[in-house]
Amino acid sequence: MDLENNSMRVLxxxxSGLVGSAIKHVVQEEGERREGEEWFFLSSKEANLVDPVQTRAVFEKYRPTHVIHLAAKVGGLYQHMRENLHFLRDNLKINDNVLQTAHEMGVTKVVSCLSSCIFPDKTTYPIDETMIHNGPPHDSNFGYSHAKRMIDVQNRAYFQQYGHRYTAVIPTNVFGPHDNFNIENGHVLTALVHKMYKAKKGGTPMTVWGSGTPRRQFMFSLDLGHLMIWALREYNEVDPIIFSVGEGDEVSIKDVVEMIAEILDFKGPILYDTTMSDGQIKKTASNAKLRRYLPDFTFTPFKEAVKKTCDWFEANYDIART
Structure with a gap:
């Protein structure tokens, strides 16, 4: 089975997470599935990938030719700060189990999803793909960051030793429907959506943790869904590639808060609790490599994407991860 005849079994x-749900939507709702492709979306309920026996069993069940590896132990800034060891150990196990099982079962290609937090804390900007290992990551989530970095190291080793074209993509801050909206442990943008939703319902002030000054490049999950499918089919480098909006599209957390307030029609006071950590102030990434491959790719405008996310959350509050 190979790309040439479009016969692919993709695991x-x-x-069932943010990016997996986006890929599923693109494949099933936007007609992106090609003839000869079968897609299987694995949730944590079906297998605990920290366990090598369960990992092997699920690969035996689906017999994939290709894998998009998104599974990870993830959390928000403050959970990472408390549990760096847990994030390090669980993610090292998950990634090794998936990559080694893929190798043992002859999987043609694995595309793993890294994170922009893997880049060095002390660096020059914009960050690019050559700078991943140039220094320690930010101290707030060093456990998760080092575990994710090791995917890149493993990919290079599988290529050197076995010729496997396993690769990785590095998206900047992703958000959208099916995200984790938990106020303490969710991603920053969607945690803010939930917090402001509750403040509006309760008629209370909106308190933002930190100063609001950190800047981020946010990307809508459905855009990443399209890019992940492209990487699986077309991107043949072992070296990773950054998926991001342009440097000029970077926004501050304060900008995000004000946009959410406008969309949710929140009229109450907004307070910034500067006793809480800001985390990394900026991690501006270059999307020059992506643009060399896909010069015409169009990202969903930020405000439109935030509105779609807010609308989804309000419509699906009972089933959203909160």
Whole structure:
């Protein structure tokens, strides 16, 4: 089975999460599935990938030719700060189990999803793909960051020793429907959506943790869904590639808060609790490599994407991860 005849059995780990749900939507709702492709979206309920026996069993069940590896132990800034060891150990196990099982079972290609937090804390900007290992990551989430970095190291080793074209993509801050909206442990943008939703309902002030000054490049999950599918089919480098909006599209957390307030029609006071950590102030990434491959790719405008996310959350509050 290979790309040439479009006969592919694709296993998506983390298939019920933010990015997995986006890929599923693109494949099933936007008609992106090609003839000869079968897609399987794996949730954590079906297999605990920290366990090598369960990992092997699920690969035996689906017999994938290709894997999109999204599964990870993830959390918000403050959970990472408390549990760096847990994030390090669980993610090292998950990634090794998936990559080694893929190798043992002859999987043609694995595309793993890294994170922009893997880049060095002390660096020059914009960050690019050559700078991943140039220094320690930010101290707030060093456990998760080092575990994710090791995917890149493993990919290079599998290529050197066995010729496997396993690769990785590095998206900047992703958000959208099916995200984790938990106020303490969710991603920053969607945690803010939930917090402001509750403040509006309760008629209370909106308190933002930190100063609001950190800047981020946010990307809508459905855009990443399209890019992940492109990487699986077309991107043949072992070296990773950054998926991001342009440097000029970077926004501050304060900008995000004000946009959410406008969309949710929140009229109450907004307070910034500067006793809480800001985390990394900026991690501006270059998307020059992506643009060399896909010069015409169009990202969903930020405000439109935030509105779609807010609308989804309000419509699906009972089933959203809160």
């Amino acid at each position: 998506v780990t983390g298939g």
